Amino acid sequence: MNKKKILIIPNQNEDNKYIDLMKMSFCEAGFIESSYIRADYISINWYEGVNTKNYFRAWLSFLKKIFFIFGSKIIGKKIIWTFHNKYPHNNRYPKLALFLERMIVLNSKYIIIHSKSSKLFLLIKHPKAKTKNIIFLPHPNYINSYPKEDIKRKELVETEKIIFLFIGMIDEYKGVNHLINAFNLIDSRAAILKVYGKVSASYKTVLENTLKSSNIELHFGFVDDSNISRIIAESDIIVTPYLPDTMLNSGTHILGFSYGKTVLTTPTCTDLDIDSKLWFRIDESQSMEDSILYSVKNIIKNYSKGDLEYMGTQLLNLMQRDYSIGKIANMITKTIK
The missing domain is CATH 3.40.50.2000 (Glycogen Phosphorylase B;)
Incomplete structure (x- = not known):
């Protein structure tokens, strides 16, 4: 044939x-x-x-x-x-x-x-x-897509602080300036925000001028494939405060789920297909900074690292079951003639 x-x-x-x-x-x-x-x-x-x-x-x-x-x-x-x-x-x-x-x-x-x-x-x-x-x-999962370092939990930076991670291309519609503004008001003893990704020179200046807290790390520039697994492993939760009506799907969320991480986000259709108990929503009815601040404080107060890890494990299982190359190939065979 x-x-x-x-x-x-x-x-x-x-x-x-x-x-x-x-x-x-x-x-x-x-x-x-x-x-x-x-x-x-x-x-x-x-x-x-x-x-x-x-x-x-x-x-x-x-x-x-x-x-x-x-x-x-x-x-x-x-x-x-x-x-x-x-x-x-x-x-x-x-x-x-x-x-x-x-x-x-x-x-x-x-x-x-x-x-x-x-x-x-x-x-x-x-x-x-x-x-x-x-x-x-389904959007294909990213399991085994990037070089995986042999990372043991004990080798990671031990901290009681919840580590929030933004990773990917940094554009204005992704709301990173609002994210930094919100974390400027978070108790530095409770949480850390890490930002990784390429950014334009003009927006980089905006973000650097927004930074006021020691609990925020800005790592601007291309993220090499060899570092992605480690960066995600060192975090507890992915955060993506996309501005309303800008995102349909989020590959970053699929990436996070593929590495066993839950997300805090303004909902995309990617998330709406998934049990809402497995991820956190940024309320779009308030100002972006107030909503991020409220959500982050809620997570710090009511969820442990173990809780976040459990949610991530459920999401990883979902990615393995329903978002695999084999599952997608089977669906292609049945639908594209």
């Missing part, structure tokens, strides 16, 4: 293992990677953004993408689009991006969603999307 040929765009992402994991999922489902000319399927990710600063180049990028979508469909390619974000991040031309996204939706054979909760939002945003074209595939 001839294997189905697929081209996944982008073909790689140095900052994220997601593309590699999806390649593995499709390959286990019987697909093989191919060039554009030979591909039967074109899987596109984050394709709807039009983010260049130059207006002329933005239009040129937009027209190229429109031509690519229509051209691919005309010559018989089956387009698979993954609905990653509510809106493209740092989007400079929202009208162009929305029109482009509509054209992608209307011309895609399949639309992948990584959280069941995101289907409703997709249909509200794109009422002409065909329900039969929407397929749910």
